[in-house]
Amino acid sequence: MLPPRADHATPTWVKVFAVVGALLIVAVVVLLVIGGHGPGRHA
Amino acid sequence: MQPRLRKLALTAHVSASVGWLGAVAGVLALAIVGLASEDTQTVRAVYIAMEPIAWFVVLPLSLASLLTGLVQSLGTVWGLFRHYWVVAKLVINLVATVILMLYMRTLGDLADSASQPGVSTSDLRDPSPVLHAGVALVLLLTATTLAVYKPPGVTPYGRRRAARG
Numbered sequence: 001m002l003p004p005r006a007d008h009a010t011p012t013w014v015k016v017f018a019v020v021g022a023l024l025i026v027a028v029v030v031l032l033v034i035g036g037h038g039p040g041r042h043a
Numbered sequence: 044m045q046p047r048l049r050k051l052a053l054t055a056h057v058s059a060s061v062g063w064l065g066a067v068a069g070v071l072a073l074a075i076v077g078l079a080s081e082d083t084q085t086v087r088a089v090y091i092a093m094e095p096i097a098w099f100v101v102l103p104l105s106l107a108s109l110l111t112g113l114v115q116s117l118g119t120v121w122g123l124f125r126h127y128w129v130v131a132k133l134v135i136n137l138v139a140t141v142i143l144m145l146y147m148r149t150l151g152d153l154a155d156s157a158s159q160p161g162v163s164t165s166d167l168r169d170p171s172p173v174l175h176a177g178v179a180l181v182l183l184l185t186a187t188t189l190a191v192y193k194p195p196g197v198t199p200y201g202r203r204r205a206a207r208g
Binding site: 008010 | 199
């Protein structure tokens with residue numbers, strides 16, 4: 001039998017989604033900070 | 044929302060979202076050709092063509108997908124913040140649309156460079172459209188998968204709404 005609040009737990013796929021999203025955001029921020037990325041790079 | 048109106052809204056949302064996916068796949072194909080082709084005219088044509096395709100096809104479809112998605116979620120029992128899969132789709136849609144808007148300037152710069160005869164093909168080639176269209180394609184495929192499978196999971200807000208009835 002599941003614990004009473006098991007249905008209230010955040011699903012695993014949501015946690016995976018959040019981690020992958022956070023990693024992508026960090027990667028984009030790092031690229032923007034080091035200057036090798038971003039709008040106007042070709043200007 | 045009435046059943047007929049709901050079906051119309053769903054048709055509009057699916058059409059816009061899948062159309063966006065297809066348009067991005069087309070841009071990815073062009074971007075790969077631009078990177079790989081040995082023919083100068085082809086490379087120039089690819090970078091010039093990508094800008095109007097983005098302005099007149101990709102961007103309108105992304106905005107239509109966002110708008111019809113909001114109508115679809117707010118006008119049905121799914122809601123906008125009740126289910127994790129709807130929230131995830133909203134986040135994907137917003138992120139992809141904002142990045143697309145920011146990237147329009149780069150596409151414009153690439154098209155300008157491609158129209159100048161003085162710019163060599165090697166200077167013109169750019170992996171950036173392949174990267175952006177590739178990431179966009181993955182994001183949109185993820186959103187499509189979420190929409191079809193509707194993985195379970197109710198947000199705390201959704202639970203409170205359900206408890207209230």
